[in-house]
Amino acid sequence: MTKNIAILPGDGIGREVTAEAVKLIQVVAASRGETWNLEEGLIGGSALDATGSPLPEETVRLCRAADAVLLGAVGGPKWDHLPGDKRPEAGLLGIRKALEVYANLRPIRTWPGLLLASPLKPELVEGVDFIIVRELTGGLYFGQPKARLDGGEAVVDTLHYTRAEIRRVVKVAFELAKGRQGRLTSVDKANVLESSRVWREVVEEVASEYPGVLVEHLLVDNAAMQIITRPKTFDVIVTENMFGDILSDEAAVITGSIGMLPSASLGEAGPGLYEPVHGSAPDIAGQGLANPLATFLSVALMMRHSLHLPEAADAIEQAVHGVIERGVRTRDLARSGEAFVKTADVSAMVCEDV
Amino acid sequence: MTKNIAILPGDGIGREVTAEAVKLIQVVAASRGETWNLEEGLIGGSALDATGSPLPEETVRLCRAADAVLLGAVGGPKWDHLPGDKRPEAGLLGIRKALEVYANLRPIRTWPGLLLASPLKPELVEGVDFIIVRELTGGLYFGQPKARLDGGEAVVDTLHYTRAEIRRVVKVAFELAKGRQGRLTSVDKANVLESSRVWREVVEEVASEYPGVLVEHLLVDNAAMQIITRPKTFDVIVTENMFGDILSDEAAVITGSIGMLPSASLGEAGPGLYEPVHGSAPDIAGQGLANPLATFLSVALMMRHSLHLPEAADAIEQAVHGVIERGVRTRDLARSGEAFVKTADVSAMVCEDV
Ligand SMILES: CC(C)[C@H](C(=O)O)[C@@H](O)C(=O)O
Ligand SMILES: CC(C)[C@H](C(=O)O)[C@@H](O)C(=O)O
Numbered sequence: 041m042t043k044n045i046a047i048l049p050g051d052g053i054g055r056e057v058t059a060e061a062v063k064l065i066q067v068v069a070a071s072r073g074e075t076w077n078l079e080e081g082l083i084g085g086s087a088l089d090a091t092g093s094p095l096p097e098e099t100v101r102l103c104r105a106a107d108a109v110l111l112g113a114v115g116g117p118k119w120d121h122l123p124g125d126k127r128p129e130a131g132l133l134g135i136r137k138a139l140e141v142y143a144n145l146r147p148i149r150t151w152p153g154l155l156l157a158s159p160l161k162p163e164l165v166e167g168v169d170f171i172i173v174r175e176l177t178g179g180l181y182f183g184q185p186k187a188r189l190d191g192g193e194a195v196v197d198t199l200h201y202t203r204a205e206i207r208r209v210v211k212v213a214f215e216l217a218k219g220r221q222g223r224l225t226s227v228d229k230a231n232v233l234e235s236s237r238v239w240r241e242v243v244e245e246v247a248s249e250y251p252g253v254l255v256e257h258l259l260v261d262n263a264a265m266q267i268i269t270r271p272k273t274f275d276v277i278v279t280e281n282m283f284g285d286i287l288s289d290e291a292a293v294i295t296g297s298i299g300m301l302p303s304a305s306l307g308e309a310g311p312g313l314y315e316p317v318h319g320s321a322p323d324i325a326g327q328g329l330a331n332p333l334a335t336f337l338s339v340a341l342m343m344r345h346s347l348h349l350p351e352a353a354d355a356i357e358q359a360v361h362g363v364i365e366r367g368v369r370t371r372d373l374a375r376s377g378e379a380f381v382k383t384a385d386v387s388a389m390v391c392e393d394v
Numbered sequence: 395m396t397k398n399i400a401i402l403p404g405d406g407i408g409r410e411v412t413a414e415a416v417k418l419i420q421v422v423a424a425s426r427g428e429t430w431n432l433e434e435g436l437i438g439g440s441a442l443d444a445t446g447s448p449l450p451e452e453t454v455r456l457c458r459a460a461d462a463v464l465l466g467a468v469g470g471p472k473w474d475h476l477p478g479d480k481r482p483e484a485g486l487l488g489i490r491k492a493l494e495v496y497a498n499l500r501p502i503r504t505w506p507g508l509l510l511a512s513p514l515k516p517e518l519v520e521g522v523d524f525i526i527v528r529e530l531t532g533g534l535y536f537g538q539p540k541a542r543l544d545g546g547e548a549v550v551d552t553l554h555y556t557r558a559e560i561r562r563v564v565k566v567a568f569e570l571a572k573g574r575q576g577r578l579t580s581v582d583k584a585n586v587l588e589s590s591r592v593w594r595e596v597v598e599e600v601a602s603e604y605p606g607v608l609v610e611h612l613l614v615d616n617a618a619m620q621i622i623t624r625p626k627t628f629d630v631i632v633t634e635n636m637f638g639d640i641l642s643d644e645a646a647v648i649t650g651s652i653g654m655l656p657s658a659s660l661g662e663a664g665p666g667l668y669e670p671v672h673g674s675a676p677d678i679a680g681q682g683l684a685n686p687l688a689t690f691l692s693v694a695l696m697m698r699h700s701l702h703l704p705e706a707a708d709a710i711e712q713a714v715h716g717v718i719e720r721g722v723r724t725r726d727l728a729r730s731g732e733a734f735v736k737t738a739d740v741s742a743m744v745c746e747d748v
Contacts, residue, residue, distance in 0.1 A: 115585070129585040159622050160513050180553065186588045190556075195592040197553040199534065204547070229636070231469070231483040234540045238549040261643040268513050268622070268647050282583070286640055289615040293622050 043069070043076040043347055046106040046311070048099065048135070050084040051128060052320030053330035054112020060332040060387035061110055061339050067391045068343070068352050079106075083135060084114030084128035084320075094131030100138045108346035109139070109313045110339065113320035137177050141305035141313045142205065143212040144176040144284065145341070148271075148291045151300060153364050154373060158296030160268065165294060170274035171220070172291060173213040174284025176305055178205045179235075181281050199235050201280070206242040212306065213278035214250045223275035225256045227263040227283055239280060260287070267291050292317050299331035299372040300364075302338035304345055312346040314338040324371075328382040331370035333360050336390055359393035397423070397430040397701055400460040400665070402453065402489070404438040405482060406674025407684035408466020414686040414741035415464055415693050421745045422697070422706050433460075437489060438468030438482035438674075448485030454492045462700035463493070463667045464693065467674035491531050495659035495667045496559065497566040498530040498638065499695070502625075502645045505654060507718045508727060512650030514622065519648060524628035525574075526645060527567040528638025530659055532559045533589075535635050553589050555634070560596040566660070567632035568604045577629035579610045581617045581637055593634060614641070621645050646671050653685035653726040654718075656692035658699055666700040668692040678725075682736040685724035687714050690744055713747035 047062060049055040062078055069076040081099035088094050094114070103109045114128040124130065149169045155162045183198030210226070217224040226243045228236035240257055247255045258266060260283045267274070267287060271294055279287060292298045301317040316334030324330060336356055344353035363386060374380035401416060403409040416432055423430040435453035442448050448468070457463045468482040478484065503523045509516045537552030564580070571578040580597045582590035594611060601609045612620060614637045621628070621641060625648055633641060646652045655671040670688030678684060690710060698707035717740060728734035 124585075124588065124591065127585060133586070159515060159518055161515060164513055181586055183550070188588065188592065193558070194554065194556045195589045196537070197587045197589045199551040199553065200548065202544075202548045229639075231478075231481060232487070232535055233551045234478065234542065235549045235551045237478060238542065261639045264618070264640045264644040265647040265652075268644065283640075285583075285615045286618045286637075290618040290622065290644060293619040298619075 042074060043108075044106045045076060045078050046103045046109040047078055047080045048083040048103075048109060048111045049080065049086070050112040050114040050320065051086055051116050052113055052322045052325040054084070054114065054320050056325070056328065056330045056383050057316060057332040057335040058110060058112040060383060061335045063387060064336055064339055064356070064391055064394065067394050068349075068356070071394070083111065083131040085116050085119045087131055088119060088126065088128065094126065094128050095134040095138075100135065103135060103139060103311060106311045108311045108342045109135070110335070110342065111135070111313060111315040112335070113316065113318065115320050116322040133181060136305060136313065137182065139307055139310055139313055140177055141307045142175060142177045143209050143306045144174040145216070145304045145306065146172040146174065146288045146292070146317060147302065148172060148295060150295045151297060151361075151364050153367065154297045154300070156296070156375070157373060158294060160271070160294050165271060165296070168271045168295065170271070171216055171276050172284060172288045173209065173216065173276060173278040174288055175205070175209045175279070175281045179281035199233070199282075201235050201238065203238060203242055206239055207246060208308070210243055210246045210278055213276050214246055214253055217253045217276040218250060221275040222252055223254045223256070225258055225263070225274055225277045227258050227260050227277060227279035227287065229260045229283075230257070231259060235280070243278075263287060264290060268294060288317070297373060299334055299370065300337065301334050302341050304338070304341040306345060312342065314342045328384060329371045330383050331372050332383055332387050333370070333390070336360055355394050356390070359390045362393055363389050396428060397462075398460045399430060399432050400457045400463040401432055401434045402437040402457075402463060402465045403434065403440070404466040404468040404674065405440055405470050406467055406676045406679040408438070408468065408674050410679070410682065410684045410737050411670060411686040411689040412464060412466040414737060415689045417741060418690055418693055418710070418745055418748065421748050422703075422710070425748070437465065437485040439470050439473045441485055442473060442480065442482065448480065448482050449488040454489065457489060457493060457665060460665045462665045462696045463489070464689070464696065465489070465667060465669040466689070467670065467672065469674050470676040487535060490659060490667065491536065493661055493664055493667055494531055495661040496529060496531045497563050497660045498528040499570070499658045499660065500526040500528065500642045500646070500671060501656065502526060502649060504649045505651060505715075505718050507721065508651045508654070510650070510729070511727060512648060514625070514648050519625060519650070522625045522649065524625070525570055525630050526638060526642045527563060527570065527630060527632040528642055529559070529563045529633070529635045533635035553587070555589050555592065557592060557596055560593055561600060562662070564597055564600045564632055567630050568600055568607055571607045571630040572604060575629040576606055577608050577610070579612055579617070579628055579631045581612050581614050581631060581633035581641065583614045583637075584611070585613060589634070597632075617641060618644060622648060642671070651727060653688055653724065654691065655688050656695050658692065658695040660699060666696065668696045682738060683725045684737045685726050686737055686741050687724070687744070690714055709748050710744070713744045716747055717743050
């Protein structure tokens with residue numbers, strides 16, 4: 041059976057890591073005696089340069105017709121001066137919205153071999169293993185009005201949610217918690233925001249359908265503290281779009297290995313969108329120094345959630361685990377003075393083992 | 395010369411720490427041969443219980459007539475089920491708005507004797523010394539509409555700023571940076587929010603008046619990472635209300651000593667509002683276990699910023715420094731097994747030394 045996968049390299053190291061991921065995907069297909077259909081689309085700054093739009097209609101069509109979408113990263117200093125709707129990021133927000141992938145899953149885990157890279161004390165981060173579920177297509181990112189007022193003297197952004205938007209992402213989080221340790225932390229700012237009070241109500245409603253899941257509510261400022269002081273105690277965290285943006289990056293850095301963190305963005309039906317958590321890293325782009333493993337782990341999530349190939353997902357995760365345990369390090373993971381390998385080297389090692 | 399100081403104990407340990415702060419203030423007054431006028435007002439849950447309002451008109455009048463206001467903390471589980479405008483927190487937001495204290499200063503520093511309490515590796519936090527300036531009377535906290543729509547099926551909060559509101563708090567931050575190391579980090583989400591794009595424009599405008607200050611812009615998700623990976627490199631950080639709420643609590647916890655962190659909220663004219671960063675800690679309230687030192691350091695800020703008594707501020711800070719260096723620890727600071735002293739004990743030691 042063939043699969044249709046859209047590949048959106050984007051900008052900076054996004055191009056390098058997706059190029060390696062294409063090899064990995066082809067290894068998986070070949071091992072099954074299949075030939076899959078991988079097609080590239082433009083997004084972000086490179087799409088801007090080529091077409092004048094950060095998200096050409098052609099790319100949206102390609103993604104909608106695919107079983108899954110793999111995205112590298114978008115953005116770079118070259119496009120930073122452009123107005124909001126002309127930035128590379130508008131392409132990213134646009135494809136999330138076009139595919140309506142409202143549940144952004146970010147697994148946060150530490151790797152035994154990489155503990156010392158964490159800024160936190162090793163005893164705090166050893167064994168950290170939780171998932172952040174971030175609402176991805178609503179809230180402050182998309183609410184209207186988002187505009188200047190009074191001849192430019194004032195400005196407004198709008199945090200808008202419907203109960204249905206909250207319920208569907210909260211359900212994803214409960215389902216995940218049910219299949220894990222059965223603990224869900226919902227993060228809001230219910231002591232200040234009306235939207236957070238509705239958020240909390242919906243979580244309580246959905247909770248009644250999941251008697252086996254233990255629910256805790258944290259205020260976002262408190263959550264920003266707890267993620268640092270007790271990262272090991274979380275199982276699944278669910279929160280709205282902007283809080284999720286901030287907390288998931290905070291959580292990523294405590295692992296000490298942001299170059300190892302994948303993400304999956306899922307909707308009701310239609311293709312999932314898979315991307316590494318790290319950005320386009322313009323400072324090291326084009327030098328073969330990027331770590332492709334977050335993208336490889338994103339491919340594993342794609343195998344599991346969109347392509348229904350759990351054994352392929354396991355095989356990729358085990359291969360990545362293997363190279364890390366053998367001490368292979370890309371530059372971002374190497375301690376100062378330690379030897380490191382290049383993007384293509386570590387990629388070849390993983391592809392060999394899959 | 396007499397001084398008029400409004401004392402708002404609030405709830406939980408807020409009552410205990412302000413009671414000790416009153417003694418400290420009286421020691422300072424006595425040492426100057428003066429008698430100051432300290433008057434208590436109701437706020438938060440205890441105001442709700444006594445008057446039905448979290449911020450009685452009487453309290454607002456008292457504060458407006460004062461030279462400075464000292465606040466303990468508000469909130470507790472007893473009042474958590476109440477609707478938004480009836481919560482203790484509404485009292486806190488109300489007094490900030492009534493006094494228009496738009497610039498919330500949160501100094502973040504580590505204490506040599508307390509380094510090991512940090513969840514971060516000691517070499518990362520040793521010598522951390524920066525100030526977060528958080529906009530306190532605008533943004534998502536106060537913007538209208540903040541309401542349920544469509545018969546409760548949707549909900550909206552509004553992030554609203556005027557350029558004037560942004561400019562005045564940004565100026566406070568530049569002034570601080572000028573008197574410190576001359577480095578300012580402005581935090582926004584300019585790749586997504588229109589309000590952040592205006593925020594960035596205003597920072598650039600004001601920057602032209604401060605050629606000696608080096609300005610850096612960070613996106614909020616990136617800032618949440620950098621605060622953990624390179625806390626020592628910051629001097630002054632300025633940001634809008636909600637981002638400031640999240641980042642300042644995150645920054646507080648990396649010091650390992652949130653019980654030591656003071657804050658000052660300042661407006662154009664009128665009294666400043668001083669409060670410890672920690673909350674009402676209902677779990678330890680009433681047991682004499684609270685650490686009063688964040689409140690004492692808030693009193694020091696009050697001496698400096700509102701009462702124009704810099705020597706008194708220095709004396710308090712030195713006394714606090716002294717007890718910490720002598721190894722005196724309240725329960726929150728003690729390592730497991732280490733002996734600790736009670737609220738009144740550490741308070742008496744500081745008062746003795748001032
Ligand atoms: C690039 C930016 C628009 C994006 C976001 O804020 O969602 C990024 O930070 C992320 O988390 O994927
Ligand atoms: C209690 C709450 C309303 C308040 C805030 O969000 O401002 C608190 O978290 C703070 O930071 O002072």
